[in-house]
Amino acid sequence: MLNDGLARDELKDILNGREYRAYAEDSKGIIAAWWDRVKEWFGELLSKLFPSFEPTNHAAGPILIGILVLIMIILGITAFYIFRNRRRNRMYRDHKPLQSMDEKKWSFQRHLLESQELEAKGEYTLSTRHLFLALLLYFHEKEWLVARIWKTNWEYYEELRKVNHQWAEQFHHLALLFDKVTYGEHIVHKEEFLPYQSTAMKWLSDSEEIREMGAERR
Numbered sequence: 001m002l003n004d005g006l007a008r009d010e011l012k013d014i015l016n017g018r019e020y021r022a023y024a025e026d027s028k029g030i031i032a033a034w035w036d037r038v039k040e041w042f043g044e045l046l047s048k049l050f051p052s053f054e055p056t057n058h059a060a061g062p063i064l065i066g067i068l069v070l071i072m073i074i075l076g077i078t079a080f081y082i083f084r085n086r087r088r089n090r091m092y093r094d095h096k097p098l099q100s101m102d103e104k105k106w107s108f109q110r111h112l113l114e115s116q117e118l119e120a121k122g123e124y125t126l127s128t129r130h131l132f133l134a135l136l137l138y139f140h141e142k143e144w145l146v147a148r149i150w151k152t153n154w155e156y157y158e159e160l161r162k163v164n165h166q167w168a169e170q171f172h173h174l175a176l177l178f179d180k181v182t183y184g185e186h187i188v189h190k191e192e193f194l195p196y197q198s199t200a201m202k203w204l205s206d207s208e209e210i211r212e213m214g215a216e217r218r
Contacts, residue, residue: 106133106137107137108133108134108135108136108137108138108140108141108204109134111130111131111133111134111137112130112131112134112204114130115127115128115130115131115134118130119193119197122190124188124189124190124192124193125181125186125187125188127188127193127197128177128178128181128188128193128196129178129181129182131196131197131200132174132175132177132178132200134200134204135171135174135200135203135204136156138203138204139156139160139171139203144159144160144163144164144167145159145160145163146159153175153178153179156171156175157171157172157175167203170199173199174196174199174200177192177196
């Protein structure tokens, strides 16, 4: 009996010993042992946050997995929008909207008139281009930016942002469609043109010359 008791004590010491625990962890695998510790930590955290809730490792595991999946989804969505915005920025970083001196010599009123005539013919793609150039030259006249043939839309965006950040963001969206029209052979239809025109005209309609043009057309 004495020997049996000693054997049990020795076995208990072995099972509780550091070397046996290390061996057990190795046999389960490092990842599995790490996951058990995380679940245990998370269960304790839930117990502190919700005293009436007594989670076990089995209960904490699915909750923890759900939270990790949610975090991964949020990170994925965030990465998608960051990538999309960077891609959009690259789309017009090197594009120059004014492609000739003739376009620069035109007044913003002439570009707007050309846009309106093209719109009346149903040529919304070309109308979009002239409407954007009208807006760009209007900003130049208001001294919110300086229009130059060698400048890109990205540079105009940076200049306008110093004047008004919200205007710069709206200009950013208008410039994207302009670039798709000019460099991507994008075809603009009426449904896409009308909100574009509405945004641009919020600025242009403040001009006294534009109001006079509207009165003459009526």
